[in-house]
Amino acid sequence: MTHRRMIAEICSLLLIISLCSCMDLGAEDDLQNAKAFLVKYGYLEDEKDYSKTQLAAAVRNFQWTAHLPVNGDLNDATVLQMHLPRCGMKDVSQTKWLHGGPFYTNHRRKRYTMKSKWYKRHLTYQILNWPWYLSSRQLRHAVKAAFQLWGNVSSLTFSEAAGDSADIRLAFFDGEHNDGARHAFDGPGGALAHAFFPRRGEAHFDNAEHWSLNGKGRNLFVVLAHEIGHTLGLQHSSFKNALMSPYYKKLGKEYVLNFDDILAIQMLYGKFSEPDRLCSYMC
Numbered sequence: 001m002t003h004r005r006m007i008a009e010i011c012s013l014l015l016i017i018s019l020c021s022c023m024d025l026g027a028e029d030d031l032q033n034a035k036a037f038l039v040k041y042g043y044l045e046d047e048k049d050y051s052k053t054q055l056a057a058a059v060r061n062f063q064w065t066a067h068l069p070v071n072g073d074l075n076d077a078t079v080l081q082m083h084l085p086r087c088g089m090k091d092v093s094q095t096k097w098l099h100g101g102p103f104y105t106n107h108r109r110k111r112y113t114m115k116s117k118w119y120k121r122h123l124t125y126q127i128l129n130w131p132w133y134l135s136s137r138q139l140r141h142a143v144k145a146a147f148q149l150w151g152n153v154s155s156l157t158f159s160e161a162a163g164d165s166a167d168i169r170l171a172f173f174d175g176e177h178n179d180g181a182r183h184a185f186d187g188p189g190g191a192l193a194h195a196f197f198p199r200r201g202e203a204h205f206d207n208a209e210h211w212s213l214n215g216k217g218r219n220l221f222v223v224l225a226h227e228i229g230h231t232l233g234l235q236h237s238s239f240k241n242a243l244m245s246p247y248y249k250k251l252g253k254e255y256v257l258n259f260d261d262i263l264a265i266q267m268l269y270g271k272f273s274e275p276d277r278l279c280s281y282m283c
Ligand SMILES: *[C@@H]1O[C@H](CO)[C@@H](O)[C@H](O)[C@H]1NC(C)=O
Pocket: 145, 146, 148, 149, 152
């Protein structure tokens, strides 16, 4: 073996070694990112050390929610799913997963808690700010329609408030915005928006997304309607086609609520009825 050839072989060996350790670091990063994701979305309690079994149970619960093959492995499809655009809210309240996800017990999870609702039927809303590139007329129209989607199937009615005492306030924010580090917005993709359950009445949208009301960017109407669902007390749905399912869907104008969305809102506020509706304005 010539001297030069030996050096070449040693070099390629070193290259392979450094590639390998690089890949190991990548896998370790993936694991840390996956844990952070599972904590953020309510599948793990905190970023402490988990046994393989606990981690696998959390991954199975997530796979079940995301309609992936359920095997508890952090495989490519599962990691990829964690990077898809979605709502920044937990998939179910933490205690529900910890004490009862589908892979701990057979109980069907409750979609709402009775305490988390409004005790009036007419709610006002306000749009505090919005991206400069959206026309305020179009935006107000979209917000009105997004509320109407829920109003059409329940006893709730909505109107835009003039002053600053609205029940529900909508606003766009960049990055960290005083909701705690874990709820900081993360730039384009990932978490698109989040909201608070009643009766805090706030929904926040990530300013870093390119929002659109005419189909050329992130469909703001769909995300508005979803976050408004949270402000009314709805949690995430495990039905893939429900508006309240956690992952972002590109949908057309013809979008309607899924039966699961309708059942959930009617459980909290009852069905639409004309006397109720008149009463909310006149009584
Ligand atoms: C609500 O119902 C009315 C009357 O049926 C309908 O015209 C309207 O398109 C519905 N709005 C939404 C947002 O579904």
